[in-house]
Amino acid sequence: xxxxxxxxxxxxxxxxxxxxxxxxxxxxxxxxxxxxxxxxxxxxxxxxxxxxxxxxxxxxxxxxxxxxxxxxxxxxxxxxxxxxxxxxxxxxxxxxxxxxxxxxxxxxxxxxxxxxxxxxxxxxxxxxxxxxxxxxxxxxxxxxxxxxxxxxx
Amino acid sequence: xxxxxxxxxxxxxxxxxxxxxxxxxxxxxxxxxxxxxxxxxxxxxxxxxxxxxxxxxxxxxxxxxxxxxxxxxxxxxxxxxxxxxxxxxxxxxxxxxxxxxxxxxxxxxxxxxxxxxxxxxxxxxxxxxxxxxxxxxxxxxxxxxxxxxxxxx
DNA sequence: TATTGTTATACTCTATAACTATA
DNA sequence: TATAGTTATAGAGTATAACAATA
Numbered sequence: 120x121x122x123x124x125x126x127x128x129x130x131x132x133x134x135x136x137x138x139x140x141x142x143x144x145x146x147x148x149x150x151x152x153x154x155x156x157x158x159x160x161x162x163x164x165x166x167x168x169x170x171x172x173x174x175x176x177x178x179x180x181x182x183x184x185x186x187x188x189x190x191x192x193x194x195x196x197x198x199x200x201x202x203x204x205x206x207x208x209x210x211x212x213x214x215x216x217x218x219x220x221x222x223x224x225x226x227x228x229x230x231x232x233x234x235x236x237x238x239x240x241x242x243x244x245x246x247x248x249x250x251x252x253x254x255x256x257x258x259x260x261x262x263x264x265x266x267x268x269x270x271x272x
Numbered sequence: 273x274x275x276x277x278x279x280x281x282x283x284x285x286x287x288x289x290x291x292x293x294x295x296x297x298x299x300x301x302x303x304x305x306x307x308x309x310x311x312x313x314x315x316x317x318x319x320x321x322x323x324x325x326x327x328x329x330x331x332x333x334x335x336x337x338x339x340x341x342x343x344x345x346x347x348x349x350x351x352x353x354x355x356x357x358x359x360x361x362x363x364x365x366x367x368x369x370x371x372x373x374x375x376x377x378x379x380x381x382x383x384x385x386x387x388x389x390x391x392x393x394x395x396x397x398x399x400x401x402x403x404x405x406x407x408x409x410x411x412x413x414x415x416x417x418x419x420x421x422x423x424x425x
Numbered sequence: 426t427a428t429t430g431t432t433a434t435a436c437t438c439t440a441t442a443a444c445t446a447t448a
Numbered sequence: 449t450a451t452a453g454t455t456a457t458a459g460a461g462t463a464t465a466a467c468a469a470t471a
Contacts, residue, residue: 127405129386131393132295133317134408136310137334139292141415142285144335157289158438164286175452181290182297184440189454211447211452233282240284242414243407251407252280254400255287261395262294311461327430337463342431364429364470 138239145235155200155228162191163200163217163225171216173206200224291392298388308353308381315344316353316370316378324369326359353377 143157150156155163165180166172178188192215195201200221206212217225240248296310303309308316318333319325331341345368348354353374359365370378393401 127401129382129389131401131405131408132292132299132385132389133314134405134412135288135295136292136314137412138408139285139289140335141412142288146285156437161286161289173452182293183438185453186441186455187439190438206452209448209452213453229282232285236282236285239415240411242410247407247410248280248284250403252284252287254396254404254407255284255291257395257400258393259287259290259294262392309460328428336461338430339432339464340462343461362429362471366430 142235142239145239146232149231149235154231155198155224158191159195159200160225160228160232162195163221166201166215166217167222167225171214173212174203174215175212177215195221198224295388295392298392299385302384302388307384308351308377311344312348312353313378313381313385315348316374319354319368319370320375320378324367326365327356327368328365330368348374351377 146157146160161181162177165177174185174188174192177183177192178185183191192201192203196203198220199218201215201217203213203215206214240251243251299310299313314334315330318330322329327338327341327345330336330345331338336344345354345356349356351373352371354368354370356366356368359367393404396404
């Protein structure tokens with residue numbers, strides 16, 4: 120591979136977008152009735168990784184409007200996967216938390232996702248997949264909560 | 273990096289999804305009124321890369337429903353970025369093609385996208401970006417037109 | 426009969442604005 | 449006054465079904 124070529128500016132994001140579409144389409148195709156949606160998966164994953172958080176933080180991470188977060192959490196709460204409770208320190212806030220049922224559902228969904236992902240990434244070696252994963256991880260963890268680049272401020 | 277660890281099955285696709293969201297959100301945020309949408313960009317890019325094609329092929333590449341392709345092409349045709357004409361060999365088919373205006377608009381949009389992408393990927397070195405690009409390219413080019421993995425058939 | 430594209434329609438996702446309750 | 453969350457509503461994005469033209 121020729122690393123001296125100019126950077127592929129502007130041509131990587133469309134690939135990411137395309138792959139993301141293919142990914143969640145395949146995930147939804149593998150879903151049985153009652154399985155969680157790919158949006159629910161993303162929110163539950165966030166709650167698992169970062170622990171309890173306010174709705175506003177969820178909004179910031181995904182760049183979603185606050186009203187959408189309300190609807191998303193209503194779905195999750197109806198299905199018993201997450202709970203909202205008032206923050207005693209500031210009663211305007213809702214602390215959102217994963218339930219045990221949510222943890223179990225999440226594990227189940229990741230088992231399904233692992234199969235889907237394995238198929239989609241089948242042209243990559245195990246080493247390639249790790250490299251891809253870590254590159255994406257570096258990109259995402261360097262971004263500030265409001266969705267812009269952390270270094271930009 | 274420890275390449276001997278088990279493959280990160282099921283944990284890469286959510287990162288891809290998240291990055292894709294952040295990417296087109298940033299692109300749309302940088303858009304002036306009248307600029308093309310990120311969906312239009314994807315279709316025009318396809319037409320540029322593969323040349324003229326039937327609507328059904330566009331549908332297959334993106335896994336979109338045929339009716340959505342109709343709407344998308346109506347937008348592009350209204351703005352003079354692409355044209356549809358009947359295929360003389362099979363008059364049911366529409367051959368879709370990029371116009372010169374479409375080519376120019378595409379270049380303009382990629383200039384904008386390059387800035388957005390450069391910001392989003394700022395935590396990666398030039399070499400990292402190439403590696404990411406080529407990994408994604410390998411994943412996407414190994415997939416058959418209908419969206420499933422090419423090796424699966 | 427089968428296929429390409431279209432229209433009509435509904436359902437999901439997302440954003441804006443006005444509201445409630447707390448601070 | 450300002451902030452966290454909610455409701456109502458409208459606009460994209462996407463899918464399904466019935467249809468027209470052509471094969």
